[in-house]
Structure formats: structure tokens, C-alpha cells
Amino acid sequence: MRIGYIGLGNMGGPLARRLSLKYPLLVHDRSPAACAEMAERGTEIAPDAATLARECDVILLCLPTSQHVEALLFGEEGIAAEMRAGTLVIDQTSGDPVLSRSLAGRLSQGGVEMVDAPVSGGPEGANAGTIAMLVGGTAAQFDRVEPILSTISPNVIHAGAFGTGYVAKLANNLLFSAQRLMTFEVVALAAKNGLAPEKAVEILSKGSARNFFLEHTMAPRVLTGNLASGFTLGLAHKDVKLATELGIASDVTMIFGNLVREFYTMCINEIGRDAQVNEVARIVDRMSGTQVVPQTPAE
Numbered sequence: 001m002r003i004g005y006i007g008l009g010n011m012g013g014p015l016a017r018r019l020s021l022k023y024p025l026l027v028h029d030r031s032p033a034a035c036a037e038m039a040e041r042g043t044e045i046a047p048d049a050a051t052l053a054r055e056c057d058v059i060l061l062c063l064p065t066s067q068h069v070e071a072l073l074f075g076e077e078g079i080a081a082e083m084r085a086g087t088l089v090i091d092q093t094s095g096d097p098v099l100s101r102s103l104a105g106r107l108s109q110g111g112v113e114m115v116d117a118p119v120s121g122g123p124e125g126a127n128a129g130t131i132a133m134l135v136g137g138t139a140a141q142f143d144r145v146e147p148i149l150s151t152i153s154p155n156v157i158h159a160g161a162f163g164t165g166y167v168a169k170l171a172n173n174l175l176f177s178a179q180r181l182m183t184f185e186v187v188a189l190a191a192k193n194g195l196a197p198e199k200a201v202e203i204l205s206k207g208s209a210r211n212f213f214l215e216h217t218m219a220p221r222v223l224t225g226n227l228a229s230g231f232t233l234g235l236a237h238k239d240v241k242l243a244t245e246l247g248i249a250s251d252v253t254m255i256f257g258n259l260v261r262e263f264y265t266m267c268i269n270e271i272g273r274d275a276q277v278n279e280v281a282r283i284v285d286r287m288s289g290t291q292v293v294p295q296t297p298a299e
Helices: 012-019 031-041 049-053 065-074 097-108 123-129 139-149 165-191 197-206 212-218 233-249 255-271 277-288
Strands: 003-006 025-028 058-061 088-091 112-115 132-136 154-160
Touching: 003 049, 003 097, 012 025, 012 031, 012 058, 012 123, 025 031, 025 049, 025 154, 025 233, 025 255, 065 097, 088 097, 088 139, 097 112, 097 165, 112 123, 132 139, 132 165, 139 255, 165 197, 165 212, 165 233, 165 255, 197 212, 233 255, 233 277, 255 277
Parallel strands: 003 025, 003 058, 058 088, 088 112, 132 154
Antiparallel strands: 112 132
């Protein structure tokens, strides 16, 4: 079995590196630097995506959006035409369930199977091997991919039929985005009314308001001014937008999700899509007249 990996960015790179600990991979990315890093680890680099598609039985993808996946499979690169019948595509993109179901249907016409396996836990979880992988596919497909994915992390979860992995990831990211914004807002409220931000975070982390973002990001990153997370505001907005669009399509009330989306839209118009998502804390500071984020990052 030959395994290939396409997309070696902030998430795909760590995932592919962990996979390469057990399997001899063939990898490809448009970034020469990303390919060079994998080559230094002894991983074989494909000269192009089409070559990888021809030579591999299992192909993992981790791209920014489902539109990028569509372009790779059926656009100018068109690697779907290079795949043999029986090839399995594992899409680890935080994708659009509606578009991705269409892509899976088109692949099936050539005898190619597709499962979704987006991840939750960020680059830190990917590097540490603790990341959760949310798999959508049949029971037989899950049995096929679980031994491969468990090399990356033991936290491989069968979400259900194809597309449910994407749905689970969108639901997770929408809730996490709401946590992020409410945490910024609440700590700014506390700071504006005499409670030191550090003390506010300490107290909230021990009470019923505690959440993952509060416990794992506020103290080590936001309160130190080190806002880099490896996740851009544009990607965060993309996930929230997809979640709210899914809500519209399925008649689910998305009052708070829409508020999160619109706040992210406002922030994009101020600081751009390529800003780190935690830079939103500076906008909350400015709007609130607070300084939760120090002006100079801690050493």
C-alpha cells in the first residue's frame, strides 16, 4: 500500500510528519520550503500532484478549503483523472459538507472512494499526537482508514456517514469561536471594572465558566501578547460561515453563530484575513478601552 499526502501547511505538515513515522510517504505541496522540511526527514517528494495520484493507493488531503480540494481533483491539476479505481481519498480539510458530497459522488464514478477526516486540536495537538480525527464514511471504510489515522493519533472517531466528520468539525469550530470571543469580552469587562486580567483568568478557569480557550490560550498567549496560533482570521471566519450556512440550509436557528460570523467579518475588514485569529483580542481591547493584551509581547 502506497500512501500519499498533499497539503503540508500548519496542519497538514504535522499530520504528515506523524504519519511518516510508520509509513513511507510520498508527499506534495506547492511550497518548496514545506517539501524541503519533509525531505530532510527522509520523506519522498512527488514532483507534482498528478504523479502522486498515479502512484498512491491512499491519498490524504489537507487544504485550506473545499474549493481548493475541488480545484485539485477536477480543476487545472485534475488529479482525479490520474487515480486508479480502488484508490481511497481521505480529506482532512475543514470542509464544506455540501460541496464535498458532490466531490465524493464524482470520484465514485471512477471507482475512487472518499472519506472525510477533519481534525480538531490545532497544530499543537497534531504535533503532540493527541489531535482528534472525525471520520465520515461507511463502517467498512472506517475499518480501512482507522489503522492509518491511528498512527497520527489514537483519537480517531467514527462520526457516521460521509460528511458527518465535516459537520462535527464545523460544529466544534463554531462553538470554539464563540468561546474565544466571549472570553475576550468577559475578561475585558473584568479588567475595565478593576479586576486584573491575570486574576480574572485564574478565577474564571476554576469556576463554571471555564472552557478550553480560557484554560489553554488566555494565560500563555493572550495575556503575554504572543498571539500567534498558526490559524488565521480568514480560516476561522470560513469555518463559522460554513457552519451558519449549514444552519440556514437545514433550518436551524443560528442567532449566536451569526453574531460570531459578523464580528469576524468586521475584524477581517479591519486587520485582514491573514491576521492571526487571536489578534481579535486587540480589537476587543480597543473597543472596550482596556489593555488585556500587553503592547509588547513577553520574552
